[in-house]
Amino acid sequence: MSAGASDTPVLKVEHLTMRFGGLVAVDDVSLEARRGEITALIGPNGAGKTTVFNCITGFYKPTEGMIILTQANGRRYLLERMDDHVINATAGVARTFQNIRLFPGMTVLENLMVAQHQMLTAGPARALGSLIGLAAYKRAEADALSLAIHWLERVGLTARADQAAGDLPYGDQRRLEIARAMCTRPELLCLDEPAAGLNARESDELNGLLRSICTEENTAILLIEHDMSVVMRISDHVIVLDHGSVIADGPPDEVQNDEHVIAAYLGVPDEEVAEVEKEVGA
Ligand SMILES: Nc1ncnc2c1ncn2[C@@H]1O[C@H](COP(=O)(O)OP(=O)(O)OP(=O)(O)O)[C@@H](O)[C@H]1O
Structure with missing residues (x-):
């Protein structure tokens, strides 16, 4: 854990489920994000990452589950009960989007x-x-x-x-x-694919900026990112979603070698991972 991270996670998501009609986009997901750390939320397309973000930031009201935000001063908020603008202004959750939304x-x-x-x-x-x-x-x-x-x-x-x-x-x-x-x-900064579309130099600059936000502001960062080189370089913690469920949760080097994660990314059943890895030379 990084220096300065307190014992209480800034964000605690407990048993979060989000259904759209018959589709279960997020299925009983629990996760944490800590002060002064970068937590990455990764997974194949359609895994439920953006839906988790939308629940945390109040764009969606979850079907089930609790989302607890604990500020540095000890105040706690149940985000699933709050409107999006209050989540931002009062609870201290800021967000960026996949598509840039400046004025x-x-x-x-x-x-x-x-x-x-x-x-x-x-x-x-x-x-x-x-x-x-x-x-x-x-x-x-x-x-x-x-x-x-x-x-x-x-x-x-x-x-x-x-x-x-x-x-x-x-x-x-x-x-x-x-x-x-x-x-x-913000106490919690949620970034949706911040490195998308950046060249290698810009991506390096971004990594430095995000690390400095953690160390100097002691903010908790939760990010969705498809660029694995960024995820592996800057994250303290990686959570992997597949079909709406958490399939791995741990330090980047552990998660990278997890066979369930490899299977999810390659789109093959777990028992065929070793065979496919041999074929692709991984
Ligand atoms: N408002 C909605 N109404 C109906 N279905 C939705 C809605 N939002 C998301 N979904 C569905 O929920 C599932 C998860 O979508 P989500 O966008 O959260 O995945 P993701 O992991 O962020 O994917 P990507 O990496 O492609 O952005 C998908 O099947 C998607 O079609």
């Missing part, structure tokens, strides 16, 4: 400010403050600007602060999305 016409800096305005105006007192311009609200605005500047530096986008987000190269947009999520000071 393309706004500048890079404005994107980071908007993320914080959504938090500033989440409660009724704050909303009132914003209308009548209270000193406290102005202080909060100044704090928001310095946090945005901090994250621009961290992701190497200070020189591009005034450019439209939609004009940035793809890799910069990916880092901006992460900066935007971090501007909400």
Whole structure:
């Protein structure tokens, strides 16, 4: 376990099931994500990874199960009972998507400010403050600007602060999305395929950024990633889903050699794995 990770997991998913009509997309899944660690959720297409993310972040209400978020101050939230915007603003869960969702016409800096305005105006007192311009609200605005500047530096986008987000190269947009999520000071950062579409240099930069978020912010990161080289390099912990169920859960080197995992990825029954491995020279 990384230094600084407390004993209580930031995220504890217990017996999560999600059905769509007759289809069981997620079947009795339990998992944990810890402060200061990167937990990867992997598995073949259709395994249920995004559905798990959608349940954690409030886009779906699970059919069964509990999703417990424990903040550093000890406060606990049952996410399956909360709406998505409250999960973000109150429980402290931030998310990025497979397809980048920035405000393309706004500048890079404005994107980071908007993320914080959504938090500033989440409660009724704050909303009132914003209308009548209270000193406290102005202080909060100044704090928001310095946090945005901090994250621009961290992701190497200070020189591009005034450019439209939609004009940035793809890799910069990916880092901006992460900066935007971090501007909400999350306890848990959920990243859906953050390395998708990045070249080798950008992917290396991303790995460094994610590791620094863990060590310096002590945030828990839960990521879905198809790029196994990224998963194996940066994860502390890997959970493998197949057909909606957890088939492996452990350190990357253990999971990589698990025969159930190899079988799931190759799409063959467990008992044929050794034979197929011989054939492909694995
Ligand atoms: N809103 C929905 N309605 C009906 N079925 C859904 C819905 N969302 C997901 N599914 C189904 O649930 C299963 C799991 O899908 P999910 O997107 O969670 O898998 P995944 O592991 O994220 O796949 P991929 O790696 O391809 O993104 C799939 O069979 C999918 O078609």
